[in-house]
Amino acid sequence: MIQNKLMLAMLCVYAGMTLWLGSLAFFGIGVAPVIFKTLPSKDLAGALNAVILHRLNMMELSGAVLVGVGFALLFAASRDKKTWVSVALLSLMVGLWCIYALILTPQMNGLRTQINSFDAPLTTSLPFVQTFRSYHVWYSRLVGTNMITGLILLVWQTRHFLLLAQNLPQKANE
Secondary structure (H helix, E strand, O other), X not given: OHHHHHHHHHHHHHHHHHHHHHHHHHHHHHHHHHXXXXXXXXXXXXXXXXXXXXXXXXXXXXXXXXXXXXXXXXXXXXXXXXXXXXXXXXXXXXXXHXXXXXXXXXXXXXXXXXXXXXXOOOHXXXXXXXXXXXXXXXXXXXXXXXXXXXHHHHHHHHXXXXXXXXXXXXXXXX
């Protein structure tokens, strides 16, 4: 029974981390740069990017839910300090996601409506452009921090799963 819960926990955690980190990496490397290099204007690229970002944030949230389910299953098999560290790292990632997806993104979208054009902004729009850019810098930093935290969690959790799997034969014999 414990072995099945551990396997299901591993499946959920790895599926969730793959979804979350993979979507962030693909967007950051394969989508956003291509959009801004290919489309003829920053305004058009930004509008398309905003639509894709919303969907990306939903993919991240789906990944977080899967990882959370995996950790809930893991609690049934092991409630040690290593599991709590994993939960703390996931909580940090969800907290960062809340800041950039639920706070910064709506503020940036609101500023986009006040800026006539990023390609040729009016003088009256320049303060909004500057604020938008500072939010974008913070958005990028927080996403980058989430990527690093996610990679740390992935390595940490893999090590934890390996230790749990090694101890399973001993628990089965007891």
